[in-house]
Amino acid sequence: MKIQPEIELNATTEEKIKEAARRVFTSKGYAATRTRDIAEESGYNLALINYYFRSKEKLFDIIMLEHLQLFIHSVMGIVNDPETSVHEKIELLISHYIDMLIKNPDLPLFVLSEINANPVKLAAKLGFGHVERGNIYLVKQWKELTAAKILPNVNPLHILMNVLSMTIFPFVASPLLRNRTGISQEEFNKLMLERKKLIPVWINAMITTS
Amino acid sequence: MKIQPEIELNATTEEKIKEAARRVFTSKGYAATRTRDIAEESGYNLALINYYFRSKEKLFDIIMLEHLQLFIHSVMGIVNDPETSVHEKIELLISHYIDMLIKNPDLPLFVLSEINANPVKLAAKLGFGHVERGNIYLVKQWKELTAAKILPNVNPLHILMNVLSMTIFPFVASPLLRNRTGISQEEFNKLMLERKKLIPVWINAMITTS
DNA sequence: GTCTATAGACTGATAGAC
DNA sequence: GTCTATCAGTCTATAGAC
Numbered sequence: 001m002k003i004q005p006e007i008e009l010n011a012t013t014e015e016k017i018k019e020a021a022r023r024v025f026t027s028k029g030y031a032a033t034r035t036r037d038i039a040e041e042s043g044y045n046l047a048l049i050n051y052y053f054r055s056k057e058k059l060f061d062i063i064m065l066e067h068l069q070l071f072i073h074s075v076m077g078i079v080n081d082p083e084t085s086v087h088e089k090i091e092l093l094i095s096h097y098i099d100m101l102i103k104n105p106d107l108p109l110f111v112l113s114e115i116n117a118n119p120v121k122l123a124a125k126l127g128f129g130h131v132e133r134g135n136i137y138l139v140k141q142w143k144e145l146t147a148a149k150i151l152p153n154v155n156p157l158h159i160l161m162n163v164l165s166m167t168i169f170p171f172v173a174s175p176l177l178r179n180r181t182g183i184s185q186e187e188f189n190k191l192m193l194e195r196k197k198l199i200p201v202w203i204n205a206m207i208t209t210s
Numbered sequence: 211m212k213i214q215p216e217i218e219l220n221a222t223t224e225e226k227i228k229e230a231a232r233r234v235f236t237s238k239g240y241a242a243t244r245t246r247d248i249a250e251e252s253g254y255n256l257a258l259i260n261y262y263f264r265s266k267e268k269l270f271d272i273i274m275l276e277h278l279q280l281f282i283h284s285v286m287g288i289v290n291d292p293e294t295s296v297h298e299k300i301e302l303l304i305s306h307y308i309d310m311l312i313k314n315p316d317l318p319l320f321v322l323s324e325i326n327a328n329p330v331k332l333a334a335k336l337g338f339g340h341v342e343r344g345n346i347y348l349v350k351q352w353k354e355l356t357a358a359k360i361l362p363n364v365n366p367l368h369i370l371m372n373v374l375s376m377t378i379f380p381f382v383a384s385p386l387l388r389n390r391t392g393i394s395q396e397e398f399n400k401l402m403l404e405r406k407k408l409i410p411v412w413i414n415a416m417i418t419t420s
Numbered sequence: 421g422t423c424t425a426t427a428g429a430c431t432g433a434t435a436g437a438c
Numbered sequence: 439g440t441c442t443a444t445c446a447g448t449c450t451a452t453a454g455a456c
Contacts, residue, residue: 031238048440112383119389161379175325191367245451256450
């Protein structure tokens with residue numbers, strides 16, 4: 001699944017239009033995107049968008065579904081791995097997200113905005129492939145550790161919020177942050193790479209002092 | 211400055227239109243908002259919007275400027291207070307934001323989306339009233355404490371990111387979070403009120419273990 | 421100040437030539 | 439498959455009646 005695609009010489013017209021649409025939708029959002037923008041970005045004509053995808057909305061739905069999978073379902077492999085410990089899972093999750101978001105920095109703001117704009121419509125897409133919380137291996141491990149009093153009895157939802165917040169929010173606030181602090185894109189990415197090591201340490205600190 | 215206004219019986223037509231515009235813009239964003247939506251929400255006719263505000267864009271600019279002040283400049287009073295300690299400032303900041311965001315939950319996603327959509331245009335507005343970082347009292351206090359080795363020498367930008375992330379991000383991700391966990395709006399607000407006390411403790415933990 | 425009616429530009433989508 | 443030309447609908451903004 002590509003977001004920032006390499007130039008594929010042998011990509012079909014359909015694929016090229018889809019990649020162009022992905023770029024335009026992700027940077028401007030659904031409402032601000034004109035089908036003419038996508039046509040121009042793809043190098044093809046406006047009529048071809050409807051030829052291949054029937055409507056602006058159907059094209060958007062295809063792209064949004066792929067983004068949701070990238071954003072949510074891709075982490076299922078990490079949190080369901082029976083071979084890794086809780087701390088390793090947290091570390092892998094943070095590392096996975098930061099690498100992915102450095103490549104696709106406007107993905108989270110796009111996804112969260114569009115979910116907010118149309119929560120009912122996207123609930124169905126989100127439900128697809130939904131795994132019951134009790135069946136997630138990470139949840140099982142967490143419960144075992146709290147039962148054995150190895151972990152303190154904190155609400156795991158708070159910890160989850162903290163992991164995702166500290167990992168994802170800087171990308172969401174990046175334009176504002178860069179405006180206020182004056183740091184460059186490169187300096188920002190360097191900070192985020194530092195955070196791959198720092199966030200797990202901070203999470204440990206807040207768990208053990210709870 | 212009101213976002214969720216009480217019904218003001220003696221509000222002027224101009225104020226009523228502005229409040230209606232605030233509600234519609236904030237929930238749908240600039241591009242998805244039609245001037246007809248604002249007219250309908252205000253109870254007045256479409257023509258009056260242009261009579262009072264000349265254009266959709268000028269009306270939007272007025273509202274965005276007020277939101278930016280609410281979002282950014284309102285905290286200046288806290289971080290510039292010479293009477294409070296660093297830890298008190300952090301505590302007050304978190305408390306202030308959480309109270310404000312419980313009242314205006316879609317404010318951050320709106321502001322961040324629009325800045326992302328038009329960073330150049332909003333840079334001017336953000337610069338207005340900009341205070342040099344060196345002159346902020348919190349920054350001065352922080353430097354003194356690290357110089358005296360009372361605080362460890364961590365990059366304060368990371369700490370700032372963590373405070374804002376853990377405080378603001380849950381509101382940004384709230385629709386997704388509620389979809390995945392099934393918690394209600396009330397339960398979410400209760401979690402956020404808990405975080406008013408928890409986040410300062412966590413921040414302390416991560417500072418002292420650095 | 422507030423309304424109705426409408427101008428003028430733009431949008432998503434399609435017909436039809438090649 | 440790909441294009442040009444165009445339709446029908448919607449948008450912002452304004453003219454003009456009251």
